[in-house]
Amino acid sequence: MRVLHLDSGLEMRGGQWQALRLHQGLISEGHESVLLAREGSPLLQRGAEPLRVRHLRTLSRSFDLVHAHDARSHTIGAILSRVPLVVSRRVAFAVRNSAVSRWKYRVPALFLAVSRYVAERLRAAGVPDQRIAVVYDGVPVPAEPANGPDILIPDTADPAKGAALAESAAQLAGITLKRSSSLEADMPQARALVYLSHSEGLGSGILLGMAHGLTVIASDVGGIPELIDDGINGILVPNEENAVKNALWHIDPQLGKAARETVLARFTVEHMVRSTVAAYERALAHA
Numbered sequence: 001m002r003v004l005h006l007d008s009g010l011e012m013r014g015g016q017w018q019a020l021r022l023h024q025g026l027i028s029e030g031h032e033s034v035l036l037a038r039e040g041s042p043l044l045q046r047g048a049e050p051l052r053v054r055h056l057r058t059l060s061r062s063f064d065l066v067h068a069h070d071a072r073s074h075t076i077g078a079i080l081s082r083v084p085l086v087v088s089r090r091v092a093f094a095v096r097n098s099a100v101s102r103w104k105y106r107v108p109a110l111f112l113a114v115s116r117y118v119a120e121r122l123r124a125a126g127v128p129d130q131r132i133a134v135v136y137d138g139v140p141v142p143a144e145p146a147n148g149p150d151i152l153i154p155d156t157a158d159p160a161k162g163a164a165l166a167e168s169a170a171q172l173a174g175i176t177l178k179r180s181s182s183l184e185a186d187m188p189q190a191r192a193l194v195y196l197s198h199s200e201g202l203g204s205g206i207l208l209g210m211a212h213g214l215t216v217i218a219s220d221v222g223g224i225p226e227l228i229d230d231g232i233n234g235i236l237v238p239n240e241e242n243a244v245k246n247a248l249w250h251i252d253p254q255l256g257k258a259a260r261e262t263v264l265a266r267f268t269v270e271h272m273v274r275s276t277v278a279a280y281e282r283a284l285a286h287a
Contacts, residue, residue: 001280002032004063006051006073012042014204015090018137018272019069020046025138025273034063056080065109065280065287074104084109084287086280088135089118092199092222095125102126110283112276114202115223130286133279136226137204138272145213145260148189151251152214153196154205155179162196162219162239169244170194187212192251196239200224207267210234210259215251217244227267233258 037043113119193209228234
């Protein structure tokens, strides 16, 4: 299968990591995969090729399908792709109801929703079931679980991500948190991850923490409950200070062990690649 990926992000966030892992996984399984990214993006430093919009109409004809990984790429692909378009939908907020948005959402052959929650948002916007497939994120699983003292929170200025709430709850609990600008680098020295959010399609950072065997404390919103079974493989909390404080007092290595087993069973990169290829085949069969 020949797949052309489009990603217009200028940061290395969850969606960009998933696009890169999928691209690399497809190549390792013998498919032809090309990943295009914007000039100045971290993806270019990791093996992507420049996204030159003016050439995309001609280039797309050399592939079986185009896979757009973000909203801007969705627009570009809808206008310029000459083969079936597949679009990843990762965000939890509702689809806009403008004329342009309605047109954009009629074009793709298939949407890959990152969770059942996101799939339901697409249905609510009028996308029919036969044009939606749920494909969960996949993350690499380290050979050994983490073994360190740190309790991490993502270092972000986004007010929707709940860093201020996590820090105020930690102060009440008498616990010190470590802000991390690179979760993958810091997780081997950690024992827990606090991942709070007001809106979340799934949370690939949560999966990464689970893969490292950390106790993950996460908001009970969006697609997160599809990853965490409260009290079994992590802790779900409402976005409320006392609830987060109490969760910090219940960090348990057994929760981390169960979380790691969950990832191995359902959320590895290999699982994600296989599910995506099956979705591609479905899109091509109905093109």
